[in-house]
Amino acid sequence: xxxxxxxxxxxxxxxxxxxxxxxxxxxxxxxxxxxxxxxxxxxxxxxxxxxxxxxxxx
Amino acid sequence: xxxxxxxxxxxxxxxxxxxxxxxxxxxxxxxxxxxxxxxxxxxxxxxxxxxxxxxxxxxxxxxxxxxxxxxxxxxxxxxxxxxxxxxxxxxxxxxxxxxxxxxxxxxxxxxxxxxxxxxxxxxxxxxxxxxxxxxxxxxxxxxxxxxxxxxxxxxxxxxxxxxxxxxxxxxxxxxxxxxxxxxxxxxxxxxxxxxxxxxxxxxxxxxxxxxxxxxxxxxxxxxxxxxxxxxxxxxxxxxxxxxxxxxxxxxxxxxxxxxxxxxxxxxxxxxxxxxxxxxxxxxxxxxxxxxxxxxxxxxxxxxxxxxxxxxxxxxxxxxxxxxxxxxxxxxxxxxxxxxxxxxxxxxxxxxxxxxxxxxxxxxx
Numbered sequence: 001x002x003x004x005x006x007x008x009x010x011x012x013x014x015x016x017x018x019x020x021x022x023x024x025x026x027x028x029x030x031x032x033x034x035x036x037x038x039x040x041x042x043x044x045x046x047x048x049x050x051x052x053x054x055x056x057x058x
Numbered sequence: 059x060x061x062x063x064x065x066x067x068x069x070x071x072x073x074x075x076x077x078x079x080x081x082x083x084x085x086x087x088x089x090x091x092x093x094x095x096x097x098x099x100x101x102x103x104x105x106x107x108x109x110x111x112x113x114x115x116x117x118x119x120x121x122x123x124x125x126x127x128x129x130x131x132x133x134x135x136x137x138x139x140x141x142x143x144x145x146x147x148x149x150x151x152x153x154x155x156x157x158x159x160x161x162x163x164x165x166x167x168x169x170x171x172x173x174x175x176x177x178x179x180x181x182x183x184x185x186x187x188x189x190x191x192x193x194x195x196x197x198x199x200x201x202x203x204x205x206x207x208x209x210x211x212x213x214x215x216x217x218x219x220x221x222x223x224x225x226x227x228x229x230x231x232x233x234x235x236x237x238x239x240x241x242x243x244x245x246x247x248x249x250x251x252x253x254x255x256x257x258x259x260x261x262x263x264x265x266x267x268x269x270x271x272x273x274x275x276x277x278x279x280x281x282x283x284x285x286x287x288x289x290x291x292x293x294x295x296x297x298x299x300x301x302x303x304x305x306x307x308x309x310x311x312x313x314x315x316x317x318x319x320x321x322x323x324x325x326x327x328x329x330x331x332x333x334x335x336x337x338x339x340x341x342x343x344x345x346x347x348x349x350x351x352x353x354x355x356x357x358x359x360x361x362x363x364x365x366x367x368x369x370x371x372x373x374x375x376x377x378x379x380x381x382x383x384x385x386x387x388x389x390x391x392x393x394x395x396x397x398x399x400x401x402x403x404x405x406x407x408x409x410x411x412x413x414x415x416x417x418x419x420x421x422x
Binding site for chain 2: 001008010011012013017018020022027028029030031032033035037038039040
């Protein structure tokens with residue numbers, strides 16, 4: 001289950017390139033592409049639709 | 059079977075075009091490939107892929123827990139199976155609870171079925187199963203594009219038994235073919251535990267759209283910690299006849315699995331990719347994937363203090379994890395911020411802790 005989602009900014013393009021996802025009670029992290037066909041990207045959209053917020057990049 | 063019956067069956071198989079070419083729609087049906095590992099404990103709180111590739115544990119709401127293993131057991135001709143072992147029982151079954159062993163499929167791989175139109179074909183499921191006792195579970199063919207289902211009960215014994223189940227063609231009204239794309243169009247489900255949301259009706263052995271008819275009449279895998287469930291040799295094919303299991307080489311099966319998941323390193327000192335310093339504070343690398351993936355993949359990794367190291371000019375630069383940069387389903391660029399690099403220097407990225415792993419996933 002998603003704990004936090006934060007934006008990743010590409011050092012190459014200096015634009016949003018992926019999302020960093022941490023999970024509840026887990027040391028597993030995911031770096032998720034901006035691809036609507038990606039299941040993790042779809043899960044983030046559902047998570048946001050539930051009222052959760054994506055954090056800005058550091 | 060008499061000779062006449064054998065010839066009649068062969069004729070039917072030939073009529074249904076079940077001879078020649080690849081027959082088995084299921085990937086890793088013999089449970090050969092387990093990139094994520096051969097054992098995972100405490101499963102049940104959330105869905106996911108844990109051991110054998112392509113086999114998802116879909117679960118919700120239950121306090122029951124299980125251990126999933128790729129186990130060296132099987133009927134003649136099969137070296138491996140999936141074993142599910144109940145480690146925490148749940149005999150108070152809430153309405154929405156479920157436990158499903160599942161494999162999902164891209165719509166573009168199902169077009170031969172011709173679903174939803176006149177002339178749509180039956181599909182036949184076959185599999186070997188055993189358990190610690192007699193249970194009734196449900197095998198279900200699920201159309202995700204149109205939210206339609208068809209189910210059949212099967213029984214377990216303490217010995218391996220091969221079941222053959224033919225799901226009827228879904229001619230429907232001509233409006234519900236599978237989408238011809240890389241999205242999740244269908245799933246093969248083995249229901250092992252469910253509440254009244256899914257069991258409150260009458261089992262739907264013809265195509266239907268009623269949740270309560272999806273798993274009516276099943277036993278509960280979570281009824282006792284004595285319970286275990288073994289399955290292998292899973293085959294789903296177009297037509298009305300169950301043909302012998304289509305054995306594929308390990309390499310061929312691994313290649314099919316890598317469309318959805320690719321493990322690059324698990325444990326200490328496993329190479330990830332060549333790398334170079336983009337500048338003094340960023341290191342990055344490009345991975346050319348051995349198999350194009352279904353979609354642009356997610357980096358799936360552990361994160362911890364110094365779990366990865368960039369090695370360059372006989373110096374180690376440690377980082378906790380890697381991030382995904384611009385990528386496609388064939389090439390992945392990763393990057394990570396650190397310090398003290400010499401821009402333009404070359405080296406490689408590798409794992410640096412026994413708990414490190416780095417994988418790419420584009421599961422359905």
